[in-house]
Amino acid sequence: MARVEGFGPVTLGRLAELLARFDLKVQPVKDLSDRVRYGVYEHPESLRDQVHLVTGGDYWPWAGSTSRQVDLDHPTPFDHGDEGRDPPPDQTGSHNSGPLGRRHHRWKTHAGFRSRQCGEGG
Incomplete structure (x- = not known):
C-alpha cells in the first residue's frame, strides 16, 4: 500500500x-521539524507546503478534508500593530499556522470559535 x-x-x-x-x-x-518564522501576514508557499505535510489537511475537529485548497489561519491572531507601534516580528510560521476549510475559517474568524496550536512550536 x-x-x-x-x-x-x-x-x-x-x-x-x-x-x-x-x-x-x-x-x-x-525537514518537517524546521521551525520557520516570517514577519508578514501572508503565508509563503514554502510554509503552506510544510504546514500541509505536517497537518495533512483541515485541522478543525472531525474535519476530513486533506485538500491543499484551504485557508491558512493564525491560531493566535495576527497582531497588525497600530499607529505608532509596529507589529511584533515573526508571527507567521510553523509555530502559528493551521489549515482550515473556508467554512471552518469563517466560523473561527466571525462566529467566536477559538483555536490553538498544538504540539511543538510555540
Whole structure:
C-alpha cells in the first residue's frame, strides 16, 4: 500500500499504473521539524507546503478534508500593530499556522470559535 496525494491509499499495482501515466515532480526532502518564522501576514508557499505535510489537511475537529485548497489561519491572531507601534516580528510560521476549510475559517474568524496550536512550536 502507498498513499498518493489526491488519490488516497492505493495498492502497489495501482501505484505503478499511476506512475506510468503521469509526469512526476521530484522535490528535495523537507525537514518537517524546521521551525520557520516570517514577519508578514501572508503565508509563503514554502510554509503552506510544510504546514500541509505536517497537518495533512483541515485541522478543525472531525474535519476530513486533506485538500491543499484551504485557508491558512493564525491560531493566535495576527497582531497588525497600530499607529505608532509596529507589529511584533515573526508571527507567521510553523509555530502559528493551521489549515482550515473556508467554512471552518469563517466560523473561527466571525462566529467566536477559538483555536490553538498544538504540539511543538510555540
